[in-house]
Amino acid sequence: MSTASIGRRLQTVLWPAFLMAGVLEMLVFAVVDPGSLHGFGGASLDWPPLAVYSVAFLVFWAVIAAAGFISQLLACSARDINEGRMSPDGP
Structure with missing residues (x-):
């Protein structure tokens, strides 16, 4: 697979994922206060709100x-994957 093809495939996945992570971030933090988050042990998560927003965005993305x-x-078909042609439209 050529470098241009890999770049195009990355763009077609990462850019929409970035946009949807932003939308999900807004939806989640419209109802969740980052200051009231707790860890698995029940202890308060003492992170600044910006850190919570940043980590959550990266996880969503x-x-x-x-x-x-x-x-x-x-x-992609199994044959394309095995031959290294990871393009659903052929080589």
Whole structure:
């Protein structure tokens, strides 16, 4: 697969994932106060709000991008994957 093809595939997954992570960030933090978050042990999460927003955004982006990459992978045939032609439209 050429470098241009890899770049295009990354763009088609990462850019929409970035936009949707921003939307999800706004929806989640419209109802959740970052100062009232607690860890798994019940202790208060003493992070500044900006850190909570940043980490949450990166987690949202990673999860949405992973879903996009899995969708790209599932769009290819097994033969294309095994031959290194990871393009659903052929070589």
